[in-house]
Amino acid sequence: MMIFDGGPSIRPALSIHGTILFMAFEPFASRTHEKMKDVLMHPEAMGPAIHYYMIRGGKEKRNVTVWETGTVGGEYIKTYGHYHIGELDETYKIVQGEGVALLQKLVVEDGVPVPSRVAEFRAIPVKAGDSVYMPAGYGHLVVNTGKEWLVTMDNSPVAGPDDSASMPGHADYESVKKMRGFAYYVVEKNGAPLLVKNALYIEVQKTDFGGLAVE
Numbered sequence: 001m002m003i004f005d006g007g008p009s010i011r012p013a014l015s016i017h018g019t020i021l022f023m024a025f026e027p028f029a030s031r032t033h034e035k036m037k038d039v040l041m042h043p044e045a046m047g048p049a050i051h052y053y054m055i056r057g058g059k060e061k062r063n064v065t066v067w068e069t070g071t072v073g074g075e076y077i078k079t080y081g082h083y084h085i086g087e088l089d090e091t092y093k094i095v096q097g098e099g100v101a102l103l104q105k106l107v108v109e110d111g112v113p114v115p116s117r118v119a120e121f122r123a124i125p126v127k128a129g130d131s132v133y134m135p136a137g138y139g140h141l142v143v144n145t146g147k148e149w150l151v152t153m154d155n156s157p158v159a160g161p162d163d164s165a166s167m168p169g170h171a172d173y174e175s176v177k178k179m180r181g182f183a184y185y186v187v188e189k190n191g192a193p194l195l196v197k198n199a200l201y202i203e204v205q206k207t208d209f210g211g212l213a214v215e
């Protein structure tokens with residue numbers, strides 16, 4: 001029978017004759033509004049309980065992400081955003097919908113990336129059929145600016161049975177959390193995306209806004 005261990009991860013377990021066997025890896029997760037408050041322009045704003053859904057098959061089977069539609073405090077629904085640990089790139093294929101991919105590379109001082117200083121920021125409008133390449137060293141997130149669920153497939157790895165579908169080990173979320181998001185927020189203005197600077201960033205040296213309006 002299926003029971004639940006009641007722990008924070010609520011991993012399902014299988015009980016056979018009183019012996020509880022924990023399943024090694026749950027390949028799905030959802031990002032809650034509560035967690036997204038870390039990185040929202042307006043964390044006090046109301047939003048959907050779940051902002052996006054993840055199914056992780058890793059490099060071979062691929063990963064699927066599904067974004068909710070709409071805005072939270074004017075900001076389009078987005079993924080949390082992360083940097084990769086180590087030299088790891090990935091490619092996202094847009095299956096449905098339209099959005100904006102944000103990429104940013106940090107200034108490195110004495111071999112250490114500085115979360116508040118951006119060497120290069122790029123905004124890339126994307127739609128169904130497009131692929132977007134996230135080079136190693138570039139933090140990335142994707143925003144849903146369309147009226148449909150945005151759906152992507154990507155090839156980032158799952159590191160084995162002890163990895164997390166919600167926050168996999170290859171990703172650094174803390175540098176984004178510290179800055180309450182990326183260098184620019186993507187906000188809806190008169191039905192179109194507008195980039196609004198995140199004032200916590202000290203500098204953004206080089207920008208490519210991909211033709212989007214900037215406040």
Ligand SMILES: [Fe+2]
Pocket residue numbers: 082084090134140156171
């Ligand atoms: Fe990634």
